[in-house]
Amino acid sequence: MNRFLKLVMYKKSKLSSFLLLSLAFLSALPAFAQTTIYVSLNGDDANSGTRRKPFATIKHAVLAARSVSGPVSIKLYGGTYYLSEPLVFTSSDSRKKDQPLVISNFENEKAVVSGAAPLRNLEWKQGEQGIWESKVSKNLIFDQLIVNGTLQRMARYPNYDTSARFLGGTAADAVSAKTASKWKSPKGAYVHALHRAEWGDIHYTVTGKSSDGELALEGGWQNNRRGPMHPQHRFIENIFEELDHENEWFYDRDAEKLYFIPPSNIDIKKATFESPQIAHLIKFQGSEQSPVENIHIKNLTLSGTTRTFMENKEPLLRSDWTIYRGGGVVFDGATGCILQNCTLTNLGGNAVFFNNFNRACTVSGCLIYNIGASGVSFVGDPAAVRSPSFEYNEFIPLADIDRTPGPKSNNFPADCNVYDNLLFNLGYVEKQSAGIELSMCQAINVSHNTIYDVPRAGINVSEGTWGGHVIEHNDVFDTVKESGDHGSFNSWGRDRYWHPDKKTLDSIVATNFDLALLDVVKPITLRNNRFRCDHGWDIDLDDGSSNYLIYENLCLNGGIKLREGVKRTVENNIMINNSFHPHVWFDNSGDVFRHNIVTMAYKPINIRVWGTQVDFNVLPDSLSLREAQSRGTDKNSVAGNPLFVNPSVGDFRVKDGSIALAAGFKNFAMDSFGVVSPHLKRLAKKVVISEVIELSQTGESETASFMGAKVKNLSTLGERSATGMDAIRGVLVVSTSSASTHRNALLANDVILKFGGYNTNTVRDLMEARIAIIGTKAEIVVFRNQQEMKITVELDGKR
Incomplete structure (x- = not known):
């Protein structure tokens, strides 16, 4: 050993200091035991990484772990670890399945990984109208401002209004020349607006002001069904002259000054100020051929990333979405990697993004809130799609469609799990977002999640490619809060067979039925979920959605909508204060609707042939039943009160002797929706359970x-x-x-x-x-x- 150390000393000028530290670290480790590496804000990367002499940075600990065989645990002492660049894992960091690399907090100490920069040594001076100012000399990005852990608002017009449904308050004149005449230099401002049809949102950067006072805008590409901004629902931010309300701020880059109107509960001279600087915190960066394997991130708080709404440009096939392929945590070429029991908050874009090839990865037990875009997204490679189209009105001529089922390659997420997560207050910037987004992926299991307070869908399936998802035991409510024409669960099926002209599409399905199932090669299952949408449908299967099994779901307000598509079975569901909405079906859809309880008459639109079977259901009254039977459906269905056990507390099982049981309905559990972790259950908001409206045929004298x-x-x-x-x-x-x-x-x-x-x-x-x-x-x-x-x-x- 002495001879070896002499050799090392002789050649140390040619060896990195990191290698020397690794050798010292390894010499201190016991054989055949799990290795623990420690990191502390008071540590030093020149240390050995032991509990008494911890490293200072996570990156250094990860590099040290590469030299260690067997399972490795990296423990972070409490505090905030500010990153100037993302923490990147490559295939060089991969571990064996039973010997993972686990990065977590030390004992019960709170360890925060942040992409923000702390603003230290601020010298605040109070000016007029409650505005404070301080010099900030660093060359920093000022995209968001976090004060004492809470996001503040850029100075905006109109002012933020907590009672407004859309965008925190909007005004038709937000971008008018008259309004802009008050602003000396609006360059660098942002315009945020709803899409004209309320299908999500669009955003612009102000590049200047013309001689006639009109604003010059760049952007508007954030929705795949292009259209102008909504005439009413728009606002503008990052305008100095609009700094007039508490919690608002403005950064003057030329003067290097930060202006802020603090709320009364903040002591500005003692408060902690942070400004996010990077878009990603953690990246698993591998490929199918060289994946990142078996790395687990646990019990950490991840916070402080920049907004990415102006980078959201890529169309997701023919859905309404465009996408930015990034987020606080990015899985790209990972297998067996896990994000567990983490808190993700104050992230300006997506929270978690699975990009292209990923297998057997899991997000579980996480608290995800105050997120600028989507919670958890799975998006594959469009090059893996056969005969793809990228805009609503695009289509492939029938003779040119590739008729090979399934994908062309494996470059997409599959066999992954999103389990037991609490997601809320999402999409505070980007309204075309979701709690959980699935696009060009297969066999994603989405179970026991609680999702609420989102601007659009809680769970969204952008197209049929390639099916196999199991979506079960979720609790999804308070959705579609800042958009329209959508549902708590939403899907599109604009796959390779789909055509924007309904008459042409009808003829394609009539003569080439199998085309509709070439992309959604495995059925998508929705079961045992609880949905409530107060601004749309509880379950919304839109344009062409096909190959679905929908059973044992409790729909509390918006009912179930099935637009044109094939091979959907809707069975044993309950629709409270609403009904079944079949829209413009194909004559040969093969759809089935049976053993369901509806509490309103069906709401069909342009249905000529009612699928394979619509029967054995429970309708609210004899009038509804007669209407259905007059259309040739529901020969064996029944009408009347289904006798729910205790609807006031959400128990919609039916009592013994109910007519629903005679019609073939089977009770299912009413206590298995949403998160299962005790601490997440305690935090989760409760869904509103409405009084059941009975549509019995009230006689002239009945009340x-x-x-x-x-x-x-x-x-x-x-x-x-x-x-x-x-x-x-x-x-x-x-x-x-x-x-x-x-x-x-x-x-x-x-x-x-x-x-x-x-x-x-x-x-x-x-x-x-x-x-x-x-x-x-x-x-x-x-x-x-x-x-x-x-x-x-x-x-x-x-x-």
């Missing part, structure tokens, strides 16, 4: 309950005379309850003529109108004291 009142059809001359109505029509308020939150809105002897813009000639009309309302308020037209009057009421979700 029904509505918003705390008793109502009935206005049906007699005496009632007409007592109310002063011009005819026997409308819904009479018989009595109200003093305990009702709406006791001052509806009065006894009122006649309800309209609800939310819908005419209400009967109680049934009124109930269906209430179900159809999207939003938190509704306008009621009542006839009171011999005149019509309008009343606005708050909708509390309880109906």
